[in-house]
Amino acid sequence: MTTALTLSGSIRQGSQNQRLQAHMGRKLEAAGVAVNAISLGDFDMPIYNEDLEPEQVPEAAARLAELWRSHDIVFIASPEYNGGVTPLMVNTITWLSRQKPSVFRHAIFGIGGVSSGKYGTIWALSHLRDTLSKMGALVVPTLLGIGPAEQAFDDKGDFVEPAIIRKVDSMVHELTHFSRG
């Protein structure tokens, strides 16, 4: 069975990106995928500093790296902070980039984000795609940038706008059909 790991670059209570993570999880499950939804709050890692290596590498880095390597799909819901991704997201990717073997070369990656602004995380996603691609990840073409958040979801946590619903379907199709060969 195809497996997916889902996560959010925001761990705050009431996070809109956690809603997106949950929504994508439901959609992937409906497509027959076994979904493992994690919280980065369970992977405590200090701010990356080369001096911490090799003695003080957090055990969470190895634990999270193994999850990224062992799922067929990784879906990241990323908020936008100041036109980029959150410190949590940067720190997580930085620690993961130091783990061997590479965590980027196995799964197919999907990225999306919800923001309070109408541009819907497009700068952050562009940044994130660039970083992941440079690290060797295969990121599917659909970009799920969603905003403004307060108009995006209905009370079940599903999307309202037909264009977003179509994009979600496209991403699920891409995530379940792309392969690294």
Ligand SMILES: Cc1cc2nc3c(=O)[nH]c(=O)nc-3n(C[C@H](O)[C@H](O)[C@H](O)COP(=O)(O)O)c2cc1C
């Ligand atoms: C430090 C900070 C920077 C932000 N920068 C942006 C931004 O550049 N673009 C944007 O659309 N929203 C920005 N926002 C608003 C976020 O889109 C909004 O807080 C969103 O709900 C965060 O995602 P979350 O609900 O998953 O935590 C920023 C919020 C914070 C706290």
